[in-house]
Amino acid sequence: ETGVTQTPRHLVMGMTNKKSLKCEQHLGHNAMYWYKQSAKKPLELMFVYSLEERVENNSVPSRFSPECPNSSHLFLHLHTLQPEDSALYLCASSPRTASSYNEQFFGPGTRLTVL
Amino acid sequence: QKEVEQNSGPLSVPEGAIASLNCTYSDRVSQSFFWYRQYSGKSPELIMSIYSNGDKEDGRFTAQLNKASQYVSLLIRDSQPSDSATYLCAAFYGGATNKLIFGTGTLLAVQP
Numbered sequence: 175e176t177g178v179t180q181t182p183r184h185l186v187m188g189m190t191n192k193k194s195l196k197c198e199q200h201l202g203h204n205a206m207y208w209y210k211q212s213a214k215k216p217l218e219l220m221f222v223y224s225l226e227e228r229v230e231n232n233s234v235p236s237r238f239s240p241e242c243p244n245s246s247h248l249f250l251h252l253h254t255l256q257p258e259d260s261a262l263y264l265c266a267s268s269p270r271t272a273s274s275y276n277e278q279f280f281g282p283g284t285r286l287t288v289l
Numbered sequence: 290q291k292e293v294e295q296n297s298g299p300l301s302v303p304e305g306a307i308a309s310l311n312c313t314y315s316d317r318v319s320q321s322f323f324w325y326r327q328y329s330g331k332s333p334e335l336i337m338s339i340y341s342n343g344d345k346e347d348g349r350f351t352a353q354l355n356k357a358s359q360y361v362s363l364l365i366r367d368s369q370p371s372d373s374a375t376y377l378c379a380a381f382y383g384g385a386t387n388k389l390i391f392g393t394g395t396l397l398a399v400q401p
Contacts, residue, residue, distance in 0.1 A: 176334070216293070217333075217377070217391040230388065264332055275321065275340070276381045276389060280332040 177201040178281035180265050186287045189255060195284050197248040197265030205271040206248040207278065208240060211262040223248060224271045255288045262286075291316045293380050295392035303400050308365040310395050312378030315359070322354060322361045325377040327394065333377055337363060368399045 177200045187193050199206060208220040222230035223242040237259075239251040248265055262285055266278040292315040302308045314322075321340045325333035339345045339352040339361065351364040361380075365372055375394040382388060 214393065216393050219388055222388070262332075271387060275338075277323065277335055277338055278389060279335060280325075283332045 176279040176281065178265060178267055178279055180263075180281035180284055182284060183282060184285045184287075186289065187252070187255065188289050189257070191255075192251070192253040194252065195250040195263055195265075195286075197250075197281055199246055199248075199265075199267040199279075199281075201267055201279065203267040203269050203279075204245055205268045206242060206245070207266040207268075208248065208250050209264040209266060209280075211264055211283070217264070221250075222271060229271060252286075255286075257288050260286055260288045291319075291380075291382050291390050293378055293390050293392040295376075295378050295395045297393055298396040299398045300395055301398045301400060302368050304368060304370060306368050308368045308372065308397055308399070310363040310365075310376050310378075310397065312361045312363075312392055313359055314361070314380045314390075316380075316382060317356070317359065318382060319359075319380040320383050321381045322352070323379040323381070323389070324350075324352060324361075324363045325379065325391075326372075327375045327377055329374075365397075368397075370399050370401050373397055373399050 206223045210218045220234045221240040226242045241249040262283045264283045265281040268278045294313045324337040327333045337352040339354045345352045349366045353362045377394045378392040
């Protein structure tokens, strides 16, 4: 148990659906991240938030929309996804972004399948 | 393009042996390095971090960093079947990049 929780753990959605992924961290960290993990590919950083302000948008399509209402919660809103978006979506947190001591702790992930 | 390279494996070692996992990175600017363990179907778990040249030991794990040669390694002593997992190497790039770059991981299989 890393102190980072994610819901739901599994999600199946059609291409016309709208859904949201939720992440919550109980570590008192100031930075939160969304990653995508596909088979045989490195973890891909999607978004970075530092103190609720988005500091990184890694060329992610607009069908993915992040929201960070406070430093403990992070959402990823999904709409009109494509089958190639099926992957494991991981949330992580760290004490801060701009530091070499950037130990990131991951949640359990949401396994997303787009039909 | 900043990269972190790992051999995908599988690396197969007998139980009780030393497993040696290696990682190279492309940019001398990288400041800190991390090893994550990921079991099949699970999320990455941080097991070691190393910030300066040399060795860092934690239980059965030893991380080694050589910034001049741009490589990081992880040694697992007395390997156990429960160590069978994918090991991800990550390098933190500060400055304008300010992000953690991951390798694709090395699959370790410890044979009983």
